[in-house]
Amino acid sequence: MDGSIARSSEDRLIARYFAPLAGPAGLALKDDAALITPPLGCDLVVTVDTVVASVHFFADDPADAVAEKALGVNLSDIAAKGAKPLGFVMALSLPDDWREEWLAKFAEGLGKAAEKGACPLLGGDTTRSAGPLSISITVFGSVPSGTMVRRTTAKPGDLIAVSGTIGDAALGLKIRSAPEREWAGGLSETDYAHLLGRYLRPQPRLILADVLRKHASAAMDVSDGLIGDCAKLLHASNVTGRLQIENVPLSPAAHVAIGFNPGLLADAVTGGDDYEILLTLPPERLDDIVKDARAAGCAITVIGEVMAGDQPLTVTLRGERFLTRAGSFSHF
Amino acid sequence: MDGSIARSSEDRLIARYFAPLAGPAGLALKDDAALITPPLGCDLVVTVDTVVASVHFFADDPADAVAEKALGVNLSDIAAKGAKPLGFVMALSLPDDWREEWLAKFAEGLGKAAEKGACPLLGGDTTRSAGPLSISITVFGSVPSGTMVRRTTAKPGDLIAVSGTIGDAALGLKIRSAPEREWAGGLSETDYAHLLGRYLRPQPRLILADVLRKHASAAMDVSDGLIGDCAKLLHASNVTGRLQIENVPLSPAAHVAIGFNPGLLADAVTGGDDYEILLTLPPERLDDIVKDARAAGCAITVIGEVMAGDQPLTVTLRGERFLTRAGSFSHF
Numbered sequence: 001m002d003g004s005i006a007r008s009s010e011d012r013l014i015a016r017y018f019a020p021l022a023g024p025a026g027l028a029l030k031d032d033a034a035l036i037t038p039p040l041g042c043d044l045v046v047t048v049d050t051v052v053a054s055v056h057f058f059a060d061d062p063a064d065a066v067a068e069k070a071l072g073v074n075l076s077d078i079a080a081k082g083a084k085p086l087g088f089v090m091a092l093s094l095p096d097d098w099r100e101e102w103l104a105k106f107a108e109g110l111g112k113a114a115e116k117g118a119c120p121l122l123g124g125d126t127t128r129s130a131g132p133l134s135i136s137i138t139v140f141g142s143v144p145s146g147t148m149v150r151r152t153t154a155k156p157g158d159l160i161a162v163s164g165t166i167g168d169a170a171l172g173l174k175i176r177s178a179p180e181r182e183w184a185g186g187l188s189e190t191d192y193a194h195l196l197g198r199y200l201r202p203q204p205r206l207i208l209a210d211v212l213r214k215h216a217s218a219a220m221d222v223s224d225g226l227i228g229d230c231a232k233l234l235h236a237s238n239v240t241g242r243l244q245i246e247n248v249p250l251s252p253a254a255h256v257a258i259g260f261n262p263g264l265l266a267d268a269v270t271g272g273d274d275y276e277i278l279l280t281l282p283p284e285r286l287d288d289i290v291k292d293a294r295a296a297g298c299a300i301t302v303i304g305e306v307m308a309g310d311q312p313l314t315v316t317l318r319g320e321r322f323l324t325r326a327g328s329f330s331h332f
Numbered sequence: 333m334d335g336s337i338a339r340s341s342e343d344r345l346i347a348r349y350f351a352p353l354a355g356p357a358g359l360a361l362k363d364d365a366a367l368i369t370p371p372l373g374c375d376l377v378v379t380v381d382t383v384v385a386s387v388h389f390f391a392d393d394p395a396d397a398v399a400e401k402a403l404g405v406n407l408s409d410i411a412a413k414g415a416k417p418l419g420f421v422m423a424l425s426l427p428d429d430w431r432e433e434w435l436a437k438f439a440e441g442l443g444k445a446a447e448k449g450a451c452p453l454l455g456g457d458t459t460r461s462a463g464p465l466s467i468s469i470t471v472f473g474s475v476p477s478g479t480m481v482r483r484t485t486a487k488p489g490d491l492i493a494v495s496g497t498i499g500d501a502a503l504g505l506k507i508r509s510a511p512e513r514e515w516a517g518g519l520s521e522t523d524y525a526h527l528l529g530r531y532l533r534p535q536p537r538l539i540l541a542d543v544l545r546k547h548a549s550a551a552m553d554v555s556d557g558l559i560g561d562c563a564k565l566l567h568a569s570n571v572t573g574r575l576q577i578e579n580v581p582l583s584p585a586a587h588v589a590i591g592f593n594p595g596l597l598a599d600a601v602t603g604g605d606d607y608e609i610l611l612t613l614p615p616e617r618l619d620d621i622v623k624d625a626r627a628a629g630c631a632i633t634v635i636g637e638v639m640a641g642d643q644p645l646t647v648t649l650r651g652e653r654f655l656t657r658a659g660s661f662s663h664f
Contacts, residue, residue: 031483031568032409032552033473036376044368044376046454048470050423052461077364091382091423091468122378129384131463136423138380138470141365151363220364236363 013126017107021114021121034089034122042142044086047077053095053132058176063102064109065200066135071113073223074139075204076275080221082149082213083141085119085206092126093134117206147213154218154237154280160304163205163277163293165251166226170271171264172199186260191253198251202275207296212279215289219279225270229278231313234306237280242314243304245269245322265317280306345458349439353446353453366421366454374474376418379409385427385464390508395434396441397532398467403445405555406471407536408607412553414481414545415473417451417538424458425466449538479545486550486569486612492636495537495609495625497583498558502603503596504531518592523585530583534607539628544611547621551611557602561610563645566638569612574646575636577601577654597649612638 038044051070053059071088078085114120119139172195175184184192212219218237222229234241248269258264281289293300315322370376383402385391403420410417446452451471504527507516516524544551550569554561559575566573580601590596613621625632647654
């Protein structure tokens, strides 16, 4: 190269694949920083989650599904806090053997997920490493000042409830890991596809944000397993509680699988990747929240109650202690 | 484990090492999300940068220096935009062989850097992977509405200037990579330590934020090499320009090294990790900016000028075209 300087290939990648996804605040990704003008009278809610190949997804998952999951797991946190997405920044770490076709499909999936979530790309950083593909996304959302739904504010006497159905993704992961499992034989093709799909493409419950802000006393998303996440919420609120496993809502597909092999119930309620909302609410709010959630397009089901005390969460199945190997997925 | 659920070890790590660093907006890291109440009448400036072991730092660099660099490279972007830090979130990916002593020292260094930058930890995510240690930090800053200093707004006729001194970190990296280099023999111990230190512990120019907002027409931080970054800024502004390399400010240590081996000048002006500010300004602002920057504790030096046109940046050394192998560090 002589005294003239060409643009680097990193800039070319950004310009080609990611600049088209950028919202106005992303300054077309031509600056070092994104600019957010927060809505008046609002607080900003910020969440960050990383997904890593071979830990959070399979290295051969479709690139667009990887993008959808990387953004979706963060949008799920935003929804659980009662917030509306404003945008996101992404730190993408590509492995040495990355391919441009992969990146093109990833960017396409990311664009679709961003559009669906009304959450534009604002900025990012792309690096390479000797390690696996890794995507850290930070999402910004807004709530009217002082109304973020906390994890720490569950009160004794509150009901514990959950959105949608639990365990589909954990069972989908089992299918994905070993497609020939005997119990999967009892599943119709539709059931099979449903479970696989819920693992591969989590759907953040953004439609519940307003409902949570209106009625919930505390909330978090269920990402590391229902029982463990419930224990976390109660601990953070300095309370305890009990869960009735027989009340946990299951999809028709999960019912079939668990009917075939009852041991899978433990996987369903301790496996990760549900991306449903776990919430607590005063009992007098139950009728309204169920109605409002249904109007938004999602079921809310009561699965337990909050109690005073600092002893561990009690988990029962039809009145008997429910035994599990582990309560929650942990990276350590 | 029976029906009672204990807290996971991930929560324990966060509670022990990172919760003590959290500012009030971090909700003591007990929630899924951080909450920022943006100052009235301000825009939010957001920047994200990842540092990866063996790419951006040496795996055996001191853990506290790694933390300082991971936060510092982001604070440098915030400074270049004329913004004041509000806080940060971190996605930390630990390798399989991570040790708790390392994490303790890392957290200590991160706490010190956060305090020095008045930029508290607001939230984060910790994962493990088979890959190298990787740290993605997203920093939030604020500027009075509409005053963020852009990269895209340099005008023909503006001067090009730079803060501090250039090339120290690139020479420090050379020493770090091969301590016995012949040319390093010409350096005093103080010079040697100065160059190494500028590579290991970048000092973001937060003290220049107000000065930039007041006088600069455009700015960015110098992280990937002066010449390449200057080409980026001009390209983003749809202008061109020329740089006079003989005017690039060098530290006494860099002068000694380059005097010993003139070939190192090219390393100094194309190597990365300066974390100085590259800026443009109308010529009539020169006296004021130099005075204000000096009052803030930092030199500003003119190194070139912006011109109309879209041809590549011209780089000369005492009137002759200055030849370099590559203008800027690129990850691709």
